[in-house]
Amino acid sequence: MISIWFFIGISLLVNGVLIFFAGLYEVWHPPAPEAQVQLFSLHASVWWGALMTVIGAVYCYHFKPGQKKA
Amino acid sequence: MTIPYAFVVPARLVHLSAVDVAIVVFYFALVLAIGFYLRGRANTGEDFFMAGREMTAWVAGLSFLSANLGALELMGWAGSAYQYGILATHWYWIGAIPAMLFLALVMMPFYYISKTHSVPGYLKLRFGEPARAVSAVSFAFMTVLMSGVNMFAMAKVMQIVLGWDINFSIWVSSLTVAVYVTLGGLRSAIFNEVLQFFLIWAGALLIPILGLYEAGGWSNLKLQIAQRASDQYVHLWSGLGSFSNNPMGINWAGIVFGLAAVISMGYWTTDFLVVQRILAAKDIRSAELAPIIGAGFKMFVPLIVILPGLIGLAVLPMKLVPESVAAVTGAHSYNDVLPLMLARYCGPGLLGLGITALIAGFMSGMAGNVSAFTTVWTYDIYRPLINSKGTDHHYVNMGRWTTVIGVLISVGTAYLVMQFASIMDYVQALFSFFIAPLFGTVILGMLWKRATGPGGFLGLLCGTLSSIGMWAWVKADPTALRYVALSPHAKALAQDMYQALWSFLVCIIVTVVVSLATKPRPDAELTGLVYGLTAVPSVGTIPLYEKPVFWAGVVGVVFFVLNIIFW
DSSP, rough: OHHHHHHHHHHHHHHHHHHHHHHHHHHHHHOGGGGGOTTTGGGGGHHHHHHHHHHHHHHHHHHTTTSOOO | OOOOOSSSSOOOSSOOOOOHHHEEEHHHHHHHHHHHHGGGGGGHHHHHHHGGGOOOHHHHHHHHHTOOOHHHHHHHHHHHHHHHHHGGGGGGTTHHHHHHIIIIIIIIHHHHTTTSHHHHHHHHHOHHHHHHHHHHHHHHHHHHHHHHHHHHHHHHHHHHHHHHOHHHHHHHHHHHEEEEEEEHHHHHHHHHHHHHHHHHHHHHTTHHHHHHHTSHHHHHHHHHHHHHHHHHHHHHHOOOHHHHGGGTOOOOOOOIIIIIIHHHHHHHHHHHHHHHHHHBSSSHHHHHHHHHHHHHHHTTTTTHHHHHHHHHHOOOOOOOOHHHHHHOOOOGGGGHHHHHHHHHHHHHHHHHHHHHHHHHHHHHHHHHHHHHHHIIIIIIIIIIOTTTOOOOOHHHHHHHHHHHHHHHHHHHHHHHHHHHHHHHHHHHHHHHHHHHHHHHHHHHHHHHHTTHHHHHHHHHHHHHHHHHHHHHHHHHHGGHHHSSSSSOOOOOHHHHHHHHHHHHHHHHHHHHHHHHHHHOGGGGGOOOOOTTSOOOOOOOOOOGGSHHHHHHHHHHHHHEEEEEEEH
């Protein structure tokens, strides 16, 4: 049976990748100043997306189907 | 009188980009995929209604917490934090942690070893059929109504935040829940609740991080709140000496005796919506550890709920207003604070994740309601009262059909609320009537062997009726609040606390008096149901750090320290 943690890994990984690249796009093509969110200069999407990607990848690897884990 | 569901709809708060929509769509695809994957594992009653009783402590614990962490809960309490300050944290700390630890160490062994399918099922074993019937019928009725009320409220939020059509929100979310719960039963609901737990934290944790950065740290945030509101907005206990000294209009006795000792104990230990998750644990140790794990995480939920409300109070340029004022003026209400903070800090991608967290919270709450309703209907109403000779396969089919019907009744309720907005207030009030007396009945049943069937039944009935009576009294004559809550300065929340306290006491007194006047059950019949007559199963010979009582102690110490820090 596929572990619930694997599904969570998939969710974090896919969302993390999407957010990371959306953030990178905004780094290269920043929106007009009036359309920017507060603290835009911190580029939260990039590091938050990267963090989610790493955690998701670890979960996917560790709980991949076929492992004997809950 | 027909009241339109919104007088003035303000312009939508946010616009989703393509990547945001992709994240939302991916969430729907994933929960449906989980439902289809688990459809082959819900063929027996034990699988469909109890998830096979094979959940680990972590899965059961996170699901237990998640079933309570709905989207309206998140937005409502963030709004309360904006309105009342840090006092709202009491509903997460003293209004939850002691009750969760009590459930783990005292009550769970009885639920678990009785092998009951539900809380009404325990009442049947302890007090007989009448007590079960009152509890089961009221719970089933209120659960689907509450689900409908929440569905409408969430669809309205999606309309305000995203501009989505209200019918679209209701039907897409409810049909998705119907599909995955019908296919996979409780296991599917639990899996999706754990997924939701992670999405909520991933989607909401950035707000306090960025908010504290913008405010200049906790010390500067407190200064800004003191300037814009009052110093009492950042103290948990120091303003609770009297009703008039804090923004909530309540005193310490209402919080300690009403909220902590009755309402929270009632909700966390007898509301089947949350207890069902723990009953699905694989063994007694997991069943005891699960609420402790839930309590550990519950202590930190204020980070993503209360703190954003406080930060909003300090940094948002506009002043938020009560819902009633917002409906007339089109201004933003207190309940909009979380979406407003989301829009303030989250760009493309992060915004989609935040919105997904809200949708996931709503759907998981609805799945919790529907799965609990299905179990109580099938095992506590249909089987004992309508058809007691069905096969296991028959009851599973009944469960699947009940899931669909429960969702449809919820949808119907949502449309009813759309036409008659005042129904929402009545339904929410109705739900609170049953919690406190039910806790009185269950706790006396577990701890006092002399409690009898007639005592339990009449105590539950009188406690519930007294609660309804007090509510109707204040509704008819608002000045009566000074008698119910013991102060002319008391506000609405104080009424809830004291109403619960009095109805609990009525239940206890009636149960004791009637029990002493009726014939007790023989001790042999109460084995496994009452303390003192039951050998509570041991968790086995394991190291100290693996014992539930050790972790309950750790959670208790952290809870105590947090209250001192924010005194």
